[in-house]
Amino acid sequence: MIEKIRAVGKHILIEEAxxxxxxxxxxxxxxxxxxxxxxxxxxxxxSDGYIDKGKFVSMTVKAxxxxxxxxxxxxxxxxxxxxLDRKLFLTEDHVFAIVK
Numbered sequence: 001m002i003e004k005i006r007a008v009g010k011h012i013l014i015e016e017a018x019x020x021x022x023x024x025x026x027x028x029x030x031x032x033x034x035x036x037x038x039x040x041x042x043x044x045x046x047s048d049g050y051i052d053k054g055k056f057v058s059m060t061v062k063a064x065x066x067x068x069x070x071x072x073x074x075x076x077x078x079x080x081x082x083x084l085d086r087k088l089f090l091t092e093d094h095v096f097a098i099v100k
Contacts, residue, residue: 014041066099
């Protein structure tokens, strides 16, 4: 079993929020889209950044941030091989917003 895992490159490790409805009501309602395709999550791990075209690019998100992301863009970890239930990997490109 993997006990500790850290995101590298453009990737972030997130934990999807359990109560999506509560988050939607207190933050905002996504209009003109199917709200079931989007979700809220807490960033568990994000790398310092990555190299793009020879230049270092810092990550926008950091551990502890609450984000809005598109569910179909995330990769779920196999719960039989990890103890990281409800954890997903996602690239920062698929984060739509950081909720303050």
